[in-house]
Amino acid sequence: MRAGQSRSIRIGYTAFSMAVIGFIVLPLIFIVWMSFYSNKILSFPPEGYTLDWYRRAWALSDFRNGFFLSLRTSLIATVVALCLGLPASFALVRGRFWGRETVSTVLMSPMVVPGIVGGSALFVFFLEVEFLTGWRVAGTSLGLIVAHSLIALPWMIRLVTTSLISVNPSIEEAARSLGAAPLTVFFRITLPVIKPGLIAGSLFAFINSFIDLEKSIFLVGPDSTTLQIALINYLEWNFDSTIGAVATVQIALITVLLLITDRYAKLSRAF
Amino acid sequence: MPDVVLQDVAKHYGPAVAVANMSLRIGDGELVALLGPSGCGKTTTLRMIGGFVETTSGCITVGGRDVTALPPNRRNMGFVFQNYALFPHMTVAQNVAFGLEMRGVNRSDTDRKVREALVRVRLAQYADRLPRQLSGGQQQRVALARALVIEPDVLLLDEPLSNLDASLRQEMKIEIRQLQQSLGLTTIFVTHDQDEAMSTADRMVLMYNGKVEQVGPPDEVYGAPRSVFAAGFLGIPNLLPGQMLPGQQGFRLEAGPVLRLSGQAAVAGRCFLALRPEVISIHAAPPSDAENCLAGRVEIMTYHGSAVEYQLRTDIGLTLTARAVAPGLGGPALLPEGSRAWLSWPATAGVTVSEN
Numbered sequence: 001m002r003a004g005q006s007r008s009i010r011i012g013y014t015a016f017s018m019a020v021i022g023f024i025v026l027p028l029i030f031i032v033w034m035s036f037y038s039n040k041i042l043s044f045p046p047e048g049y050t051l052d053w054y055r056r057a058w059a060l061s062d063f064r065n066g067f068f069l070s071l072r073t074s075l076i077a078t079v080v081a082l083c084l085g086l087p088a089s090f091a092l093v094r095g096r097f098w099g100r101e102t103v104s105t106v107l108m109s110p111m112v113v114p115g116i117v118g119g120s121a122l123f124v125f126f127l128e129v130e131f132l133t134g135w136r137v138a139g140t141s142l143g144l145i146v147a148h149s150l151i152a153l154p155w156m157i158r159l160v161t162t163s164l165i166s167v168n169p170s171i172e173e174a175a176r177s178l179g180a181a182p183l184t185v186f187f188r189i190t191l192p193v194i195k196p197g198l199i200a201g202s203l204f205a206f207i208n209s210f211i212d213l214e215k216s217i218f219l220v221g222p223d224s225t226t227l228q229i230a231l232i233n234y235l236e237w238n239f240d241s242t243i244g245a246v247a248t249v250q251i252a253l254i255t256v257l258l259l260i261t262d263r264y265a266k267l268s269r270a271f
Numbered sequence: 272m273p274d275v276v277l278q279d280v281a282k283h284y285g286p287a288v289a290v291a292n293m294s295l296r297i298g299d300g301e302l303v304a305l306l307g308p309s310g311c312g313k314t315t316t317l318r319m320i321g322g323f324v325e326t327t328s329g330c331i332t333v334g335g336r337d338v339t340a341l342p343p344n345r346r347n348m349g350f351v352f353q354n355y356a357l358f359p360h361m362t363v364a365q366n367v368a369f370g371l372e373m374r375g376v377n378r379s380d381t382d383r384k385v386r387e388a389l390v391r392v393r394l395a396q397y398a399d400r401l402p403r404q405l406s407g408g409q410q411q412r413v414a415l416a417r418a419l420v421i422e423p424d425v426l427l428l429d430e431p432l433s434n435l436d437a438s439l440r441q442e443m444k445i446e447i448r449q450l451q452q453s454l455g456l457t458t459i460f461v462t463h464d465q466d467e468a469m470s471t472a473d474r475m476v477l478m479y480n481g482k483v484e485q486v487g488p489p490d491e492v493y494g495a496p497r498s499v500f501a502a503g504f505l506g507i508p509n510l511l512p513g514q515m516l517p518g519q520q521g522f523r524l525e526a527g528p529v530l531r532l533s534g535q536a537a538v539a540g541r542c543f544l545a546l547r548p549e550v551i552s553i554h555a556a557p558p559s560d561a562e563n564c565l566a567g568r569v570e571i572m573t574y575h576g577s578a579v580e581y582q583l584r585t586d587i588g589l590t591l592t593a594r595a596v597a598p599g600l601g602g603p604a605l606l607p608e609g610s611r612a613w614l615s616w617p618a619t620a621g622v623t624v625s626e627n
Contacts, residue, residue, distance in 0.1 A: 168354060168356060170352040170353075170354055170356035171356045171357070171358055171359070173321075173323050173343065173350070173352070173356065174350065174352060174356040174357075174358075174414075174417075175358070175369065176322075176323070176342070176343040176344045177321060177322075177343050177344070177346070177348060177349070177350035177418075178344075178369050178370035178373055178417070178418075178421060179344050179345075179347075179370055179373035179374055179421065180344055180369075180373050181342075181344055184373070188369075189358055192360045193358075193359060193360055195360075
């Protein structure tokens with residue numbers, strides 16, 4: 001009776017898990033599948049298969065330029081987030097100062113404020129800066145990089161602080177007692193130990209910046225759109241498998257990044 | 272090996288006093304245990320010697336050299352941490368080599384010294400493992416090898432055995448003592464376990480509330496605790512309140528009777544007679560020639576293999592603990608719980624300790 005009960009619980013649990021995984025994976029599979037349809041207008045079932053949509057996606061300058069703009073913006077944003085996030089994480093984890101909790105909340109806030117709200121707030125702020133100083137920020141790549149750095153920063157801080165908290169402070173003292181100066185301790189001991197957190201933080205910062213639509217939509221210039229905005233613009237007038245091809249390339253890119261990262265720093269250890 | 276001298280060393284955290292004016296000399300090649308309950312200041316003292324905690328006042332010298340203001344990396348001390356603190360991203364050999372590398376020792380000397388250090392702690396075959404692939408005891412030995420390979424002036428050990436299980440602890444205790452003896456290392460060892468301190472140290476420093484309660488060789492401190500705290504902490508359960516009788520060799524218990532007591536310095540006012548359980552004999556019938564005797568009923572009998580411990584409720588209302596040799600080893604027959612028994616001890620057995 002009890003054995004049968006635990007067996008049925010196990011089957012139910014497995015079925016539920018499979019349903020959840022299916023719910024996540026099936027749409028992705030469909031997008032990839034759909035990108036090979038030869039139907040002129042996206043419909044079901046497929047009439048045949050072709051690679052034309054990939055050629056077309058590459059041929060459209062909006063997508064090609066958008067891809068490179070997104071890539072460049074996200075890479076710079078990730079580097080900015082790393083340069084700001086690493087010292088910030090140290091201050092938040094190791095420091096004991098008044099208002100630490102508040103600073104932490106403020107640094108994490110871009111993660112919880114809706115992108116549309118954050119984006120429009122930045123846009124208004126940039127306009128006011130321009131109004132007061134005559135310095136144009138909105139619609140320039142600087143404005144875009146600032147916005148994407150804000151997207152990247154909380155991810156970086158979240159993952160770096162997590163790995164920093166798990167560092168046994170005694171190992172740094174042990175290194176000191178063995179003759180290492182503070183800077184040597186940092187580069188030889190602390191940094192290598194939190195490396196998985198740094199890599200995972202950079203990865204998630206990059207991905208979340210790369211896939212952002214809401215914040216960017218306010219801040220791009222007329223002739224420089226990110227890949228996600230190019231997708232939305234395209235969808236407004238077209239409904240064919242080109243978007244499937246673009247999406248598939250992105251899924252592949254992110255999958256490869258995740259696999260490479262996991263190879264060099266076990267991601268499960270960073271959380 | 273140099274000696275370590277603490278002169279009026281104190282540590283205050285705001286109004287809280289962690290260590291109050293402590294003066295102590297640890298001799299060349301001596302193993303001293305800092306012993307006390309948690310919060311007594313023993314770890315703070317060790318960390319001040321290691322340079323991880325700044326002193327509020329006072330001065331620390333090693334072999335005559337003032338190190339009070341030196342950072343830990345310039346003190347040349349080996350520190351072994353309670354949680355071993357091995358570098359998780361380095362192999363055992365890399366861990367041990369780290370200190371040599373910091374000293375700019377060349378490659379071939381480093382390799383040789385690391386190998387020797389690992390042989391010394393019997394871990395030569397584990398050189399290429401990562402710390403997480405080792406057991407607790409092995410990690411502890413790596414930590415020891417890493418601290419010793421730099422040929423430190425002083426070895427500092429912070430509760431080095433508390434994360435090990437009982438049998439391993441016994442083994443490591445002996446191993447640490449042997450290493451310390453063979454290298455003639457000046458060693459300071461922090462522990463909360465009086466048994467650990469007594470079995471390893473040349474001298475014990477018993478601390479309480481940031482102050483030194485008593486310093487001396489283990490047998491001296493255990494044999495003659497100077498305060499109720501010291502007696503209690505060293506595991507002497509029998510502390511009988513009373514007063515020494517003026518001019519006479521006697522001790523009046525608050526519970527009434529006068530006990531015979533000899534060879535004690537006079538203590539004025541209320542004090543305690545500390546009786547170690549080993550000095551009390553237990554009898555099934557009233558003994559004929561005892562200098563001190565109290566009757567009572569066995570409340571708890573605990574069998575330990577080689578010894579039997581009895582807790583008795585005496586007729587005068589005091590609870591006493593006696594430890595007898597087990598029956599098979601020449602001790603008296605077992606007395607079951609609830610049976611009537613008599614406790615006796617010689618006049619020379621007790622030690623009077625002041626109230627605080």
